[in-house]
Amino acid sequence: MSSLLSLAIWIPILGALVVFSAGNDKKLARWAALAVAIAGFLVTLPLYFNFDVTQAGMQFVEQRPWIPRFNIEYFLGVDGISMLFILLNSFITIIVIIAAWEVIQDKVAQYMGAFLIMSGLMNGIFSSLDAVLFYVFFEASLIPMYIIIGIWGGPSRVYAAFKFFLYTLLGSLLMLIALIWLFLQSGGSFNLLEWHQLRIDLAPQILLFLAFLVAFAVKVPMWPVHTWLPDAHVEAPTGGSVVLAAIMLKLGAYGFLRFSLPIAPDASQYLAPMMITLSLIAVIYIGFVALVQADMKKLIAYSSISHMGFVTLGFFIFNPLGVEGALVQMISHGFISAAMFLCVGVMYDRMHSRQIADYGGVVNTMPKFAGFMVLFAMANAGLPATSGFVGEFMVILGAVKYNFWIGFLAATTLILGAAYTLWMVKRVIFGAVANSHVAELTDINSREFLFLALLAFCVLAMGLYPYPFTDVMHASVDNLLKHVAVSKL
């Protein structure tokens, strides 16, 4: 029995303890945090390299009793759907630590520790196969994020932190009820894999689906429960935004694949038109809203919502192109949104403004940075040879196959995505030097170069050769789709 998943969860969480003990020694805290993050990432690598791509079921399984009285288990495992997210999460943690290096001067150990804890919890979410374990990780992950926004955030951080906390907490209460109902229905099991086999009537399936929907839709976030995200991003420190966009948003989408679709397949099919409609609204409506944002972080936040619309769209057209495209989109968005928020962070650290109007002509003072920013903007606009293209392309192909008009509406992102991203680039990066503050900007240092280059590498590698990413998904996705196609009534 492998214990890789436990290591992936507990190395960062326990490592955070070490980092906390650094106290006021900032240097020690930083290096300790980096060491923990790297160790945490290294233990996830065998998950990919030792992954059996032919197997649809769970791998690297760990199963021990936890609370025998309620048949609750410490039950971990990954399949082709969840495995990549553990790598992504552990990788992004390293980036976040490097990005915070000199930027965070206040309570360094706590900041670093909070991110490490969150990283471990998130790995827990992606690998839990016991519903209670999942729920604990799912809810616990709110705490560090809440604290990160509340302590290191902007002027309205308290409002934003609570909006974030309440939105997501209230959302998941219904999920708790659903979990308890399933526990009773299954004759006393919290084993997700057993739940997948439960036979449930359509009406309770629909109720279950809706209960999960509330929890997951808030996280994704789907229209119309998305308004917490722009506020949270605006107030969060850069690292908070990065983790929020790159990883936390994926939790909701992941929940659909792990809970809603396999447990309530008939309801999923039945409610698919609604889900597709909401997804398309996210793509188009939010695309227009992103266009008129004056604050760069808000713009990228709205862009995230729009891109996540592609994810939920891909899930609910129930073909392999759609689901795998959605998963690819999730990973790609992890890289690109992280990079975009880091870019804004780089500028914010120098100018203390996120307003587009305060910028202009940044390329004249920060040419290296401008090169990265244009690359990531192009990736955000879905340019081929970047990772941003792959997922969108797959979902659009899947959608056209499913229904031409859905594909048609989804493809409008080609125009909208380019419009809001590149218009921002035009106003921020290009043009003559807009004011004396821009004139005094200094280009990125080697630390900033490092994390932007790492992400640029990921974005290009995934764009040029996405095969290794989808290769691990096929078996599990095919299995899921077969499962969903069979009625459980």
Next chain:
Amino acid sequence: MKTLYLLVPLAPLFGAIIAGLFGKAIGRAGAHIVTILGVTVSLIASLIIFKDVMAGNHFNGDLYVWLESGGLKFAIGFLIDPLTAVMMLVVTFVSLMVHIYTIGYMAHDEENWPADSLARTNSYQRFFSYISLFTFSMLMLVMSNNFVQLFFGWEAVGLVSYLLIGFWSTRPTAIYANLKAFLVNRVGDFGFLLGIGLVAAYAGSLDYATVFGKAKELATMTEATTGWPLITAICIGLFIGAMGKSAQFPLHVWLPDSMEGPTPISALIHAATMVTAGIFMVSRMSPLFELSDTALSFIIVIGAITTLFMALIAIVQTDIKRVVAYSTLSQLGYMTMALGASAYSVAIFHLMTHAFFKAVLFLGAGSVIIAMHHEQDMRKMGGLRKYLPITYATVLIGAIANAGLPPFAGFFSKDSIIMAVQASQIPGAGFAYVCALAAVFIGGLYSFRLVFFAFHGKERFRDAGHDAHHGHDDHGHHAVHEPHESPKVVTVPLILLSIPAIASGWLIGSFLYGNWFGNAIYIDTVAHPAMAQLKEAFTGVFGMMAHGVVTLPFWLALAGAATAWFLYIKRPDLPAVIRAKMALPVKILENKYGLDQFNEWFFAGGARGVGHGLWKAGDQTIIDGVMVNGSARLVGWFASVVRLIQSGHIYQYAFSMIIGVFVLLTLWMNRA
């Protein structure tokens, strides 16, 4: 041979990467040497491949599997056949000329930047990197054996075009133009991608050979959701992509503005190669387009509109580059008409001759611009032939070819298009024929207007209106800066390009009628007999010229040229009179039919309006205001409570909460 195929795109890519990432280290000379070397290697390899293809050796194979999903395999690979081989030669040859020319054109590029801009330090190297990257992208596009890589190349050339139009990024007009170019192209790509999506959905593959093999089958299907004939939906979708890239009405609006970019790229990207990608694509897809008469009709009508109405605008332009730009639009219209008439090989033929003579015109215009110290307004030129003899001669060659007069290259290709359109039975061909004839007259007029206006007549640059800034007067004894001929790195490419601008038309016999393209181009000769009729009537190069001078197009072109002579040499006072008398038509043309204003108001303004509306009314008023209102108040209450615990050792809260949850759950639930 496969290694050689790989070398063709990779050599320029290598140059681009070196010049782009290590530009500072290798310096200016290093940058142009490494990129020129890359393109030279590419050209030589293309020549060898061309010879090999002529010997009958074709190739179709994959390099690597890019992605596999849902039973679809997407690969990166090459298809090398005569159509590809021609494109490879055109692209690498023009690109090499442009690379060399750029050494001269960009020599003083630092003058184009504000003194304190850091973007100016490596701008020379960056420019070379971009044009080599463009060459790579364009080669990947034409060498592709599948739709995915085609789309890759398609978007990659669009990216480089974006970067190069906005190259002088401190100029507001440049960065407006490049955003506009990208977005208008994206509108085209929208259709293109849907077309590709339909192919994938119904043919179950994106590999050319497989899809073309199923073309007949696709032609019998209807699209399930819409009920449209499938093949027509596919072809129109793909063609909308071509309309964006090849700047066909009404998606042509980006191309004139793209003149904001440095002139070498106007020649390479916005005249000779990238804008012809749409023409190439439709020719490549001839097995599909041949099966939809509706799509072909649509194409011929769009092409006809573009040909005539863009030519008209060229007459009133005074910016020398914009005249050439509108002329390019009109010529692209001709190519599109040829596609609609199922004369794909003729379209490619014109694509090739046009690449040469239009590159000459653009680079010649660039040479004039260098001599005039970045003055592009022809009203401030005149009489330049004395000072720029080589530029004058080459521009004259370009203009004659552009006007379509024998024995220059443009005659053969343009006349063939007109004949094909005349012979075509497709609905809309009659309209196209009329447009084509009218455009021939106008083409003669605007081509020679450019020559006469800029190179003949009064030396208007001596007028007070011309401000002789940069005034480093080499001769020292003139008050006004004397224009002088450009350096050899500029004139030699001009001369080298002039040769095919004259002579490439003579290849017509083998190119169009010698079964040269083999099965690279498919024509349904029963339904679309135009090409077959042309072949029937063809009597060789001299026969065609002899026949040409007794047909209408020749006399129309000549009449256009004569009109230009009359208006700009014989009676230079007349244009102002005509302008005054025909104020309204002139105004319409100067405003380019008001399309820019309409787009700016309706699409750009409309999108912002919708965005604001949804944001304010949807997000803020309804969702946050009504739906979240209750919880917002709750938030306020919570906030007041928790503010108390905000400072201090927060990690304790975080950590103890998580550990606490685990421990409590474990203890409490196990207590029994």
